[in-house]
Amino acid sequence: MAGEHSAPLSPVTIGPVAAVGAGRMGRGIAIAFAAIGVPVTLVDAKPRAAEALDTLRTAAMAEIEADLAFLVVLGLIDRAGAEGALERIAFAGRDAAAEALSGASIVFEGVPETLEAKREGFAFICAHAAPDCIIASTTSTIDPEDLVGMVEGPGRFLNAHWLNPAYLMPLVELAPSSVTDPDVVARLKAVLSAAGKVPIVCRNAPGYIVPRIQALAMNEAARIVEEGIASAEDVDLAVRTGFGLRFAVLGLLEFIDCGGGDILFHASNYLSEKVDAQRFAAPEIVSRNMAEERRGLRDGAGFYDYAGVNAQAYRAGRLGDFAALLRLRGLVPPFVHGTLPA
Template identity: 35%
Template sequence: MKKIAVVGSGYMGGGIAQVLALSGAQVLIADVSAEVAERNAARLQDEAAQFEKEGLFAAGAADLIAANLRAAPSIEEAVADADFIEEAVPERLDIKHDALRRISAACPAASIIGSNTSTILISELATAVVGPERFLGVHFSNPAPFIPGVEIIAHAGTAEQAIARAEEFVAGTGKLPARVSDATGFVLNRLQYALFHEASQIVEEGIATADDVDLVVRTTFGFRLPFFGPFAIADMAGLDVYAMCYASLQTRWPERFATPRSLQQHVDAGRFGTKSGGGYLDIPAHRASALVEYRNRAYVEMSALLERLGPPPVE
């Protein structure tokens, strides 16, 4: 898929357009008017030049974006010959429905249509799409040029071929697609907002300040997250240890920190994680030492990176 349209050229849509243009695709952006699209195309070009100057984009990136990214006079003209369309208009159901009606009425029948929604169910958006079997969520994260993960979210009527093509397309841009079911919050925001909710509770209870909560998160369990997800971290810590910690938390919050059913099932079966040869992830016991070596080296390298970068400007 080499002819791409991005409908909605603001911060998120514009960043997605840059990613797609850098992958070698021909990208047309569209917005509420031709003037807005033109203005945002110029902004994206200026940003690309600045990113290249700062070493955030590779040498020649600005020229590549200049060659591959243009503004279209209208949504209809942007999508008329597109293989793939990414809808990135504001996060309101009525605005997205209107955009998706116009997109699906004007684009080729074989086009794949993705939505960058972060919160609205794909099944709700699909009601506005002509040919909903080709429609799915393709959720980039902010800032799109620099965050590698992309959620691929199919609704019940999405064709498997459309999912596979979207995954292949996203992988071709250098991003990492993860297949996710159509459920409120998907994965990214369900986890992100659960953490924020608990963090805000801690501040409101006077247990720690917002500054100290941020410090604890980014220097302890958050320090691990660039390398390992929650299941790998749990397996390395020991699922039996996790079960004991849940029991402790339940002395105050018996419902909020009820032991996950899957965790208890693993513990009851003697699957404690890497130390027993398997838990949530099937990591053989003989690979445990190599995993620990990688983990320790990764954390040392992360410490060195943070030392080189210095503290963030919020401090």
């Protein structure tokens, strides 16, 4: 079936990494690479007095050390691994950043989300980074087309949107600009995959994938509370024990296919009539799939192609994944166990 994971990549050598911007994202990226054996420099690009820089360095490294210690508590890394990761992370202020940037294979920019701050950050990076160094912005909001003109050698630039906490969340959304070299996209995908991440590529559109979906979902959750339909506690309980569990296994579009696109089509029409026509109108692709009888698994096609898929085996696999998630969360129903009568 389309959408399954591709074959494993060949081993990838990851050169030194620099994260410009010593906030939460930069610190998380530093852990993500250092914990798999890659040297990382966390760079503060802002001009600061020596005392202020020392304060920031102390706070950043203390938070990184605490996060690594927590990973040890969780059993995700052993103490020696955490200590090794901490040793691989260096901190550099603006005056000491040239060496780290010049030796980096990838620089992740994570300065504040304003065009002025980005312009200053990229000017600083480009003044020191090697010509073949990949430069990636971690912006969650700004179109790469609005940033690429700030970068010398624009073909090496793209957006790489990580989710917090960066050292744990697998997904990284890559958004190249119209002039990004395809080889740069392929190289960064390979590096992120080798680092245990799940990189996806989307067109340069505001909001990427996850921010667009979650903005709609979060706003609707807030409206449910605002309209007095349910309490905040019950809305979140519904998400944790229903909405979130199902989509953690299937994803949204596969879920549509599994249940049938006609269910979404008719539900959208009803909610459009009863609640809000603009908010709940089905997109054209849902109506088109209905007209073309591409309603999902039972038709052999929907958002995915199910040609040759054994529907029973497919459902068994997804239900097995779902059951494993229920066990992990302690949510398996209290089924009665016993022996069958003779």
